[in-house]
Amino acid sequence: MSSRIGVVTFPGSLDDRDAQRAIAIAGGEPVALWHGTTNLSGIDAVVLPGGFSYGDYLRAGAIARFSPIMSSVIDAAKSGMPVFGICNGFQVLCESHLLPGALTRNDHLHFICRDQKLRIENTTSAFTSGFDTNQEIVIPLKNGEGSYIADERTLDELEATGRIIARYVDVNPNGSRRDIAGITNEAGNVVGLMPHPEHAVEAGFGPSLDGLAFFTSVLSTLVNAS
Amino acid sequence: MSIDTTAQAADTPDAQQPWSELGLKADEYARIKEILGRRPTSAELAMYSVMWSEHCSYKSSKVHLRQFGDKVPKTDVLLVGMGENAGVVDVGDGYAVTFKVESHNHPSYVEPYQGAATGIGGIVRDILTMGARPIAVMDPLRFGPADAPDTQRVLPGIVAGIGGYGNCLGLPNIGGEVVFDQSYLGNPLVNALCVGVMKHEDILLATASGTGNLVVLFGAKTGGDGIGGVSVLASETFDADGPAKRPSVQxxxxxxxxxxIECCLEIFAENIIVGIQDLGGAGISCATSELASNGDGGMHVILDSVPLRDATLSPEEILMSESQERMCAIVEPAHLDRFMEICGKWDVDAVVIGTVNSSGRLTIEWQGEQIVDVPPRTVAHEGPVYNRPFAKPASQDLLAANTATSLQRPQSAEEFVHTVLTLVGSPNLADKSWITSQYDRYVLGNTASATPEDAGMVRLDDSTSRGVAISTDCNARFTMLNPYLGAQLALSEAYRNVAATGARPIAVTNCLNFGSPEDPSVMWQFSEAVTGLADACLTLGVPVTGGNVSFYNQTGETAILPTPVVGVLGVIDDVHTHLSHALPADGLTLIVLGETKAEFDGSEWAHVVHAHLGGQPPQPDLEAEANLAEVLITAANQGLVSAAHDISDGGLAQAVVEMCLRGNRGATLNLTGDAFTQLWSESVARAVVALTAEQAAELLALALQHEVPAEVIGTSGGTSFVVNAPEVTFSIAVDQLREVHTATLPALFDH
Known part of the structure; x- marks a missing residue:
């Protein structure tokens, strides 16, 4: 039986169907979750997709963090369920304090959409175990508020504990501190990533197939855990 | 404040009314009185004035636009033709596609961010209204000179507005145009195109039928923004002495x-509405009168029911408000609860504001008093129609006589190199990613091809490989030189761009941007362009499915270059077979398809190098376009070619340079004949293809079969763009070309 992976739709979520498609292509069973419920429908892992939940009003992710479903997601994350926040989902994870730091406006003040090169530096998290260490990949990046920021101590700690899962290579597209594109929590089950792996899973639609390994990683993590 | 009721209007026939301030002419006001048999109430006056504005009524263009209906080619793809919110075409497998391009020029000049943003919002609602899921947007944009101070003001705001709105809607922006020309300095053009997809049986129309059915207003609350925006903004030119009009922009x-959008799609899926209309220009006035006019009876509206953001709005203002993000649906009473439940799920406000009846009248009450009682057709569909005088301007022949023949051409290798670099780095031909990288091209996961490719392409949904390709084009310098031929050239280029990706062109939309219709010279340009386009659509067998006219694009007395933007939609069975213009490998043979003539009038070279505009544009050849398209489509379908690029602005030189830059490799051209002509002529019906030597023979045979001239002109490979011709040989490193190509826009706008 394939693993059931939930994808939350908040009002204003945009890449929710894309995340579902990526899960299906990776061999999982996508489960649509509505923000207004607390019922996780028996899922094994959850994706918080990209988009502009609640129009990014107040701050990106700040309102979605208080959706009914998020209380269940936070509890599940603390019990070890794999949780993957992509772009706006990363912002929601930071607002929920499941991940440290914050994502602020791009340093150049423009929205940017580009094919971005990344280096995968952590291959032990629930969503990156299928990569080779220091593997370089190209996946789409598209955001207006993608500049990762945290205090120096936190950044040092992320470095020291190997919790930076991916860094921007060649170009830092948004002014992120220490070129950070994604991080994980101490347990490695909660991962936030600013670029969009779900847009690099299908030949002909996106710059590569490099994004697929994020989704196959969590499926093997789940199989190994069971 | 007393309410101007219909009874009071009947009792006070001589009351002074501000019809002139609202943009109505004396005879139009007289006609309203004749229709009603009394003076209009102030609410009725508001409705008529806004619905009879140029923007809503097409009063100056109607007599010409009829040609698009009269000259419809024999086609079996047209499911819904002109006159609805957007046309609908059959794209196979039970799918239908609706697409349309619209202008939001004047609001974008006044307030660039919001003007451009609401332009996207409006066209997306038009597509949604047809029952379709919007799947992509595009933006044809035109600005004054790139280095002009006002371009620095409007361009960043317009681009941010398109991105800010479109990105947040989750619609990929897959193409468009960015053109700079002096004539747009005080009047930028912001056109927006949206395409949507549905199944045949799900097409919806704006109609209110069935006595007792309910009129439901849903979406955003009504506020004081955009009041009179339509009639005031779209019908007057910008004048330094005029009153400040800023608050009119939505x-x-x-x-x-x-x-x-998500709420509507869920409602559509349950098949619980009779008709639907979006609220755009002219707001509730437009939606209620159009729905009632298209239906079979009448409608009664209780205006007090409209949810307001500002409780002090007068009934006239509520009727005219252009607050965004509102829709109006006709719902059977039995389905109302379910309708409201879906709106509740999405936290969308929805209120019943009226009922459909059999009175044949649109009646509106406010605080228990009747303030509107009109035959809805007279508001929505029977507005004034003008046969505006038109005449070819005296200057046209002088313009035609001033050809590019005597302009100095490059002679030495250095001059050729300089010309290549000048053109590659000129604002119109330079890399546009400073702009397009601010748009999300990936969302929805169906984008097969996006700018800077010849056409944007998306698959219809992820259960199929079937897709559509769209390109919008217009070389307004050509249209200035000859509006009839110029419009045909715009169609030719868009048609060719779609074919160059491997898709088969099937339908056309247009956005006709012109100066004042009260100027006979402009009206002549308009009439010529419409006739040229209608004739060419008939010849190429692609029907016009809808579009938009934007008049009064001028600064003072000076009109913009006539700019009939033409959008062509094509269908491809499998998007995986589409062609890119990137050179994918070294050692590929380059072939030019089509005939190159010495045609330089109105060309990018004449414009950039000599700031010259005169003569006659390249001669369109529609039969050659159709033949070329057939070769390109067949070649793509059979996997015969590795890359293809249309040849247009900047000629062969620009086309091959773009192929090199996109593929990150060089190319060597071995030209026979006059190098300058080969490199920079803008003759029509041409494309460059790249393919393996083994495939070349097959392609040449295919070209011969379709009577398309074909010539091997070089090979891909190396790190430079190299030209060997009888009288000149030169070489430019691809790295240098890239530097020049990509530096222009950031240097102008990155600060």
Whole structure:
């Protein structure tokens, strides 16, 4: 039986169907979750997709963090369920304090959409175990508020504990501190990533197939855990 | 404040009314009185004035636009033709596609961010209204000179507005145009195109039928924004002495629109509405009168029911408000609860504001008093029609006589190199990613091809490989030189761009941007362009499915270059077979398809190098376009070629340079004949293809079969763009070309 992976739709979520498609292509069973419920429908892992939940009003992710479903997601994350926040989902994870730091406006003040090169530096998290260490990949990046920021101590700690899962290579597209594109929590089950792996899973639609390994990683993590 | 009721209007026939301030002419006001048999109430006057504005009524263009209906080619793809919110075409497998391009020029000049943002919002609602899921947007844009101070003001705001709204809606922006020309300095053009997809049986129309059915207003609350925006903004030119019109521009909220789209799609899926109309220009006036006019009876509206953001709005203002993100549906009473439940799920406000009846009249009450009682057709569909005088301007022949023949051409290798670099780095031909990287081209996961490719392409949904390709084009310098031929050239280029990706062109939309229709010279340009386009559509067998006219694009007395933007939609069975213009490998043979003539009038070379505009544009050859398209489509379908690029602005030189830059490799051209002509002529019906030597023979045979001239002109490979011709040989490193190509826009706008 394939693993059931939930994808939350908040009002204003945009890449929710894309995340579902990526899960299906990776061999999982996508489960649509509505923000207004607390019922996780028996899922094994959850994706918080990209988009502009609640129009990014107040701050990106700040309102979605208080959706009914998020209380269940936070509890599940603390019990070890794999949780993957992509772009706006990363912002929601930071607002929920499941991940440290914050994502602020791009340093150049423009929205940017580009094919971005990344280096995968952590291959032990629930969503990156299928990569080779220091593997370089190209996946789409598209955001207006993608500049990762945290205090120096936190950044040092992320470095020291190997919790930076991916860094921007060649170009830092948004002014992120220490070129950070994604991080994980101490347990490695909660991962936030600013670029969009779900847009690099299908030949002909996106710059590569490099994004697929994020989704196959969590499926093997789940199989190994069971 | 007393209410101007219909009874009071009948009792006070001589009351002074501000019809002139509202943009109505004396005879139009007289006609309203004749229709009603009394003077209009102030609410009725508001409705008529806004619905009879140029923008809503097409009063100056109607007599010409009829040609698009009269000259419809024999086609079996047209499911819904002109006159609805957008045309619908059959694209196979039970799918239908609706697409349309519209202008939001004047609001974008006044307030660039919101003007451009609400332009996207409006066209997306038009597509949604047909029952379709919007799947992509595009933006043809035109600005004054790139280095002009006002371009520095409007361009960043317009681009941010398109991105800010479109990105938040979750619609990929897959193409468009960015053109700079002096004539747009005080009047930028912001056109927006949206394409949507549905199944044949799900097409919806704006109609209110069935006595007792309910009129439901849903979406955003009504506020004081955009009041009179349509009639005031679209019908007057910008004059330094005029009153400040800033508050007339609407303010958009993309989050509300995104939620409204999802809410509508869920409602559509349950088949619980009779008709639907979006609220755009002219707001409630337009939606209620159009719905009632298209239906079979009448409608009664209780205006007090409209949810307001500002409780002090007068009934006239409520009727005219252009607050964004609102829709109006006709719902059977039995389905109302379910309708409201879906709106509740998405936190969308929905209120019953009226009922459909059999009175044949549109009646509106406010605080228990009747303030509107009109035959709806007279508001929505029977507005004034003008046969405006038109005449070819005296200057046209002088313009035609001033050809590019005597302009100095490059002679030495250095001069050729300089010309290549000058053109590659000129604002119109330079890399546009400073602009397009601010748009999300990936969302929805169906984008097969996006700018800077010849056409944007998306598959219809992820259960199929079937897709559509769209390109919008217009070389307004050509249209200035000859509006009839120029419009045909715009169609030719868009048609060719779609074919160059491997898709088969099937339908056309247009956005006709012109100066004042009260100027006979402009009216002549308009009439010629419409006739040229209609004739060419008939010849190429692609029907016009809808579009938009934008008049009064001028600064003072000076009109913009006539700019009939033409959008062509094509269908491809499998998007995986589409062609890119990137050179994918070294050692590929380059072949030019089509005939190159010495045609330089109105060309990018004449414009950039000599600031010259005169003569006659390249001669369109529609038969050659159709033949070329057949070769390109067949070649793509059979996997015969590795890359293809249309040849247009900047000629062969620009086309091959773009192929090199996109593929990150060089190319060597071995030209026979006059190098300058080969490199920079803008003759029509041409494309460059790259393919293996083994495939070349097959392609040449295919070209011969379709009577398309074909010539091997070089090979891909190396790190430079190299030209060997009888009288000149030169070489430019691809790295240098890239530097020049990509530096221009950031240097102008990155600060």
């Amino acid at each position: 303010v958009g909220d993309p989050f509300t629109e995104k939620v409204l």
